[in-house]
Amino acid sequence: MQGFPDNRAVSALFRVFGGAGSRQLGEASRRAEAGALHRAEWLFFSTAVPLMILVAVGEGLVKGLGPIWGGLLTLPAAFVAWTIFPFVVGGATAVWQWRRWLIVLTVWAVWRRNAGGIIGAFAWGWLGVFAVNLIAMLMLAWRATMLWKGKAGIAWRMVIAIVLHGLALVIGLRFGWGWALLTGASLSSLWCWGVLSPTSQWFGPMRRRLDDDRVLITIDDGPDPRDTPAMLDLLDERGLKAIFFVIGEKVRAYPELAREIIKRGHELGNHTLTHPQATFWCASPWRTRREISGCNQAIEEITGVKPKWFRAPVGHRNFFTHPITAGLGLEIMAWTRRGYDAVSTDTPKILQQLLEGNQPGDIFLIHEGTPIALDVLKGVLDGIKAQGWDKEPAKF
Ligand SMILES: [Zn+2]
Known part of the structure; x- marks a missing residue:
């Protein structure tokens, strides 16, 4: 589970969009070597803060001493202020000092927002900086709420x-x-x-890829009397393990198959009791709980093994899924690669979508109980063999 990225960002904006693992700012979000601050953020503050001080000091001096003396003294006075003020502003670390500058200048901007002309423009510009940070703060607060005690x-x-x-x-x-x-x-x-969105973490965390350089095959919607035995043979041939995300009702209908999956060294994941794919996204908390705990019960009663993973039907969780899965000790798993093999029968196209541009850590989503299930699994196994990622079975 990802916590807050320890990026020592000054502003909430950078904490959200410049965090480790975030790609929005690309190279710019790399840490500056000194102080471990983000390079882009460091550049922004070290340019914008002196500029704002120059504007604020210049305004005061021009008003007090007139345009000529005021104008002449602005630069040296701003320099002196820039050197002295940091002691006044304080802050135990560089990060906190920048953060206090953000607050001090926001207070100034609120005070001078109606000044008009260039002063007003600078004040509104800084209020804009504050506004985007405020939005980012709300996003961080939302995330903290959704991760609260997990x-x-x-x-x-x-x-x-x-x-x-x-x-x-x-x-x-x-x-x-x-x-x-x-x-x-x-x-x-x-x-x-x-x-x-199957990979959105708005309402809580989920596993979206593996942490290492292997790949993982997940097979949804079984067990299936025609496909499961053949798929198990195929996986055995290649010495690979998979997670079968099974439907509780089908586990009860084909208990031998569920036990066989465990016996051959694979894992069973929870894929709800009845697979309500059209309505799970808007299901009530009570129905959501029945679907998830019902599948857990079926798996545990029949195989004696408690599942570790949950996958929502077509990936649609609802607002209440996370507290229920967390209470049952389940982690939600999404995927990185899918070929829409449950709705299409165009195997070459499905395999292309599954295999093109693969990366280490990918999680494959394929289905059983479709007319092309075995062809798809075989194609994926061939594909990852060609890519050299079938050396050892994935561990989860
Ligand atoms: Zn499914």
Whole structure:
């Protein structure tokens, strides 16, 4: 599970977008060697802060001494201020000093925002910097809430849902119902992204790739009386292990197959009791719990093994999935490669989508119980052999 990246960023913005593992800023987010600050952030602050001091000092001097003397003294006075103020501003570390500058200059910008002309422009520019940091702070707070004790509980999430709806209501009463609608629509689209995007971590963490340089095959929607035995033989031939994300009802229908998967050294993952692929994204907390714990029960009763992994039907978790999986000791697993083999029968195209541009750490999603299941598995096994990634079975 990823915690907060220890990037020693000054501002919330960089903490969100410049963190280790984040690619948004590419090279710019590499740490500056001295002080372990982000190079881009260090450049920004070391340019912007003196510039703002120059503007603030210059304004005061020009007002007090007139344009000629004020203008002449601005540069040296700003330099002296820039040298002395850090002691006044304080801060135990370089990071905290920059952070205090951010606050000091924001106070100045609020005070001078109506000054007009160049001073007003600088003040508004700095308020813009503060605004994007504020948004980033809210994002960090959201993330901390969703990771709280590894799981913000169901009751807590209900409170959050009610507060957000209340927010739209308050905005409607205060500013008119058009704004309420806009707020509601924005919140809904954020919610849809968190629920429908299979790799989104809006509502909690999930395993999205392996940490090492191997690859992992995951096989969903079984066990299947036709495909499972043949797939197990294929995997044995190559000496590879997989995770079978099985459906609870099918485990009860074909208990021998579930036991055989474990016997041959593979893992069983939880893929819900009935695979409600059209409605899991909007299921109530109670139904979500029934689906997940029902599948766990089926697997445990029949094989004696407690699953470690959960995968939502078509990857659609809902707002209440994380607290339930965490309570059952399950970690959610997504995937990096899929070929839509459950909806298409065009095997060459499916294999191309699965194998083109593979990287170490990839998690393959394939299905059983389809007319082409064996061809797809064989193609993937051939593909990773050709890429040299079948040397040892993946460990999870
Ligand atoms: Zn499925």
